[in-house]
Amino acid sequence: MTSSRWSRSLAVAVAMAACGATVTMTTAQAAPKDGPEAAHYWTAERMAAAKPVEAKGARGGAGAGAAASKAVAAPKGTPKGTFGDGISMVGTFFSHSKVAGNTSCTGSVIHSAGHDLVLTAAHCARGMQQATDRIFVPQYRKGLDAAKQKFGAFPVQSVFIDKRWLKAADNKFGPESSLDFAFIRVGVNDRKAKIEDRTGSLRLTATPGPVNTVRVLGYPVGSSNPGQQAISCTVPTAQYKGWKQLQMLCGGYYGGVSGGPWIANWDAKRNTGDVIGIVGGYNGGGDRADDDWISYSPVFDGEIQNLYQAAVAGQDPADGLNTTPNPRPVLRESSGVWRHAKQLAAGDFGGQGRDDLLVAFDDGQVSLYPNDGNGGLGKDSTLKEENNPYWKGDKVRAIAGGPIGGGRAKLAVLWAGGKLSLFGDVGPSGLRKETMIGSYGEWKNARKIAITASGDLIVLWKDGELSLYSGVTATGKGKEKQLRPKNSEFAGADALAAGGFSGGSGTDLLVRLADGQLKAYPGTGRGGLGPARVVQGANASYTGTAMVLGGFTPGGGPDDLIVRWSDGETSRYDRPALSGLGDWSPLVS
Template sequence: MRTLSALAALLCGLLLAGNPGTATASASPVPLTGRGQHRSSGHRPAPSTSSRPTTRPADPDDDPNWTAEDAIRFWTHDRMEAATDPSGRHAEPAGRTSIRKGPAVKSPADSGKHFAGIKSVGTLYGGSAPQTHYCTASVVDSPGHDLILTAGHCQSAHGMFVPRYDGRKSADAQPFGVFPVQEWFRDPQWAADKGANSDLDFAFARVGTYHGKNVQDVVGANTVARTPGFTNNVTVIGYPMTRYDRADQAVSCSARTSVLAGFNQMRIDCAGMWGGVSGGPWFSRADVNGSGTGEIVGNVGGWNAGGPDVPASDPLYNRITYSPVYGDRFFQLYEDAKLGAHTDHGPYQQPALPYSMGTWDAWRHARLLVAGDFRGTGHSDMIALWSDGRATLYLGDGNGGFASERQLLAPNTTWPHAQAITAGNFTGSNQSDLLVRWSDGEVTLYDDVADNGLNTAGTQITGPNPTWPHAIQMTAGHFTAGQDATNLIVRWSDGELSLYSGVGAGTFGRESQLTGPNRGWQDAAGLTSGEFPGSGKWNLMVRWKNGELDTYPITVSELGSAARLQGPSALWTGDQAMTAGNFTRNGRTDDLVVRRPDGGTTLYADTGSTKLGIAHTLIAPAP
């Protein structure tokens, strides 16, 4: 992302090998199609073990005689202060933008914070033209105590690494010195484009000494580890360029990663990741206040040099950030760098990519969502009903994500008539059942959906009638005695709210009126329920037409007082679907899933009665 070396090189007339400005872009990613269908085309076979590595010449930007004294003389105060912006983007991968544009945009849950930095992470200077620091790098463990890690697109001539850079001081007065970049190690198959080879956007550099000392001996070193998966808790550290961030300090952001669909890369949504943080480490753990080192599992880089292809004026520019996943090719390059070898390991073959739930263009057609323990695993799965009658079961992984999917219904002309759905344990098994209200007023119960599917007659609780078409919304929960979600709340078209206790096969049980017909409840735009108080009791959650969110405690015959999660919000208005389930590890049904009008879908983990949980993007909204 945040590369600033590519066009800087163009501005100064220096043509870098593999320069993003001269590389030939690969074809655009194959778009994901089908409702809820994960991408099955475009996957490349696993890397071949028979390819024979070959040696290759050192990079043309290498200069083994470039010293710290040379770097200090070259990087004068004026050069270090000059700010150029050789970056530029115009559109993120189709369907992968993280936040909608416009005034309705909500600030991300994660925002970077300025801090003094840690000594094992610093700024990179490079190129022949005056420019400010353009990338970020970190010291990694090596036999020679002289390696730094950054992004592949950060390679440049006249390199200088400044650990824990202090923007108030000149090059010869930095707190831990300056270290000249003498040799680069970058996978020759890397390409600064939007194709699969952007998975290789990492590089190492050997730096010379400062006052006779190696960089690792001065500031310590980080370890690197294989990226454990596409969902991780990380701390990202980088140095934004002064053009974007006049504080000229390190920025740190703790965030949760997700997969960049179609690539062997991760993504985060965190404000403050301006141009200049390219190459910055993604720590799985870091001793910020002690040794100043940690374990690195990624770096800012990847698709389009690590960020969405938008101009710097777009809010997404400083928020959406990518990182390669560290696998075999990364560690092959790491070993080469430790040995001082320049090896070509052959064409890059993208590994099998993880499951993806699809993209916004499909998910905007998801009419209804419902969560439930449909497989009896102890955590929730989710069913989506689509506008063409299709039904898909998404299998929860118990860690806030989904591992795979199963088609319950192909497109058909019957299920578009399903007007409201909810899930509960109505038949006494350990698996959730699906309750459906049809457009003609019929209400049908489908038991053990994961085993029996939906191509069955189901159990009719009431046949077609003139009353139940007015049941606008319904949600099942555990509001009264018992351990199972066998209660049903219905919001009627006239604003009346009813509670049915003991719903089962063929019966609605006992009905209680929670509130009589009224104008206020006619503005309820969506209902769901869950253990939001965290006390073993379930609450009703209401989304109102103006975007306000409230929760209500429920008794057998009474609707309690509202607790406010948030006031009116444009982000929560319009045609939206929502459900609550037990998708994370805390064992409670308190994880809220919301599908926005544009198809973007978010899981708010561990939501409370008065506060939304941490937002996890399941489906990135439309750009």
């Protein structure tokens, strides 16, 4: 993981390759051994002596010289990784070249139709393009020849790297560092077995957002790990500020861990998990000070899916989906401010044909962020000043925007005292024309609200019952229809969002359950609750967040999802789908 993922000797080899590098495997000075015979070179002694691709300074282990002297102590409370046997689908790449010698890197087996793909970092994979005797050893054990390893050794056949990363003048510190991932196709071992059939596999999964809980594995080399065991650490992630990358803090991640998977939803009994990142990215996955306790990862989105599909098909990847792998945050406030953003609402409050974002902060301030029409949000207008006694703290239970009663979007506010208000005039000048829907107190057991595109009101009650009110006006709640009777699952739900993102007719209702799981109910409306679809599995990082669906990106089409995380970082998922939330970009870093 660290700043020095690269050795100076390997950099020379990389420079030689850069002139004519292709996305798939290039020809080395001597023809690589791609069959099972590639394992013959790798005796136990040669594997034990292999240097990490990024070997330099502190990444090499204790007492590493100048770079180590620049390293600083980890923040108090930073965990340290533990050494052990690792897991079957994570192991070590070994390769040999005349320039770099014998080198190693970490990789993980990813599920694919061919049962033959391994994920690693691009800066690991590029070295293999110019190497010979290239193998992958799952769950590597020191002291055994390659042929005698538990699962055997699998020869490298093809290398798939994003072209933009290969062509970038600065793919260590520039925006293309966010493309530091690669897929390696491996052949059968000497027992004629495909790798996934022997080891099992992990699921390649889009990074859900900046805040996750992951298990990070790798094989560090050096005096810090004389037994050359796998290091493991289960830690939370955060956004690497200013970059479309993640970071995690855990000590012991020295040279050799590059390409190691960041696994969410790890199930030890079933031996399954979701890979949402790898050790790589900025400076090869670590800071410039060469600290062993901080690691980075590229975000997994449409970019890596494009590369994955090319690897599955055995084709040259396209030039890429986006030209800016690191979009900058679009809102000026810090995460420290947005930590207090208690409620979010979306609606065409300005009458411009696009959704604006309205935010109620816990200090009583209410702000409106206008949609600039180009995928951004403009400077906010203060609708209610801070320390407003009516909007402060827990006085507001929920808010929702939508065309209740027709026309421009209005703001519905569910107050803790049991009142439901409708503000019919929302704009830079404030919140005006407040009326009360129903009698005071009758909404005291309501917990969350949402408004459909047709102006119907959806209400989640404390006992889990879900209701829809059609024909709502500024002074009346209309006709009630029960969408779901009381139940324990919805009783623990803590967020609702209504919009359209599945591509079908009607409203898509997104419900966040107590364990952070996101369930979608496409086609919800006056006909009833749509069929349940799991968009995001249980994820503790989603609990306690605020979320809203709205049309924030230009061009029309499906709604986008904005999520404010518990630490204040705020992200936008552009056009999520029932199959997953998809690409995300930072609004607040």
